[in-house]
Amino acid sequence: MSLNGPVRQVPLVLQVSEQFRALIETGAWPRGARIPGEHQLANELGVSRGTVREALRSLSLTGLLEPRVGDGTYVRATNEISGVLVRDDLSASLTHVLDARAGIEAAAARLAAQHSDDLAPLSAALEARKAAVDAGDFETFVAVDADFHRSIVVASGNPLLLRLYDAIAEVLTESIHQTASIPEDHRILDAHVVVLEAIRAGDPEAASQASYALIETVKQSPREPTDPASST
Structure with a gap:
């Protein structure tokens, strides 16, 4: 040829x-x-x-x-996807970002409950969250909380879902930064635990509902001005 x-x-x-x-x-x-x-x-x-x-x-x-x-x-x-979101001010509404997170993470949690056998990263992330709260380390807390949510997407076993999540990770992590606080509202910690337990139990419907409920709890929780950058 x-x-x-x-x-x-x-x-x-x-x-x-x-x-x-x-x-x-x-x-x-x-x-x-x-x-x-x-x-x-x-x-x-x-x-x-x-x-x-x-x-x-x-x-x-x-x-x-x-x-x-x-x-x-x-x-x-x-990356260009996050760039378009920022450029067009689509990320200006925190509620919109949280709703998008709920959709992606609920779908991932449902799949994780069906397919995942390795939930060690989720358990480790929860432990790291607690350690960061105990240490009063806000930035580490935000980072490990982001790790927890990404680990759910990894556990879904869907590479396209993970690629989508990673493409908008900056926007999603910023939403965590805006809504997190130390000390943490115990209801938010409890909601994270419920998500993990539902995935571990292999209950797709419960895992999906727990992910939605977690985001709703975040929306409703009052936030303490732990860090100047975290107050909204």
């Missing part, structure tokens, strides 16, 4: 934007960080400032970057 026609060279702007995207995806440019200026980037890459400017503009249009007049350019999201 022969190949016909010339090989098209990838435009330089696209090459540069892909390099920038890789820096974002790998965490070399972390979310919330200010990236180097156009002049520095152009010198490092050996390209014109115009090329850098167009590459940055393309990533700003996808929501990955956020230019701030007089302050530079910041990393807004680490």
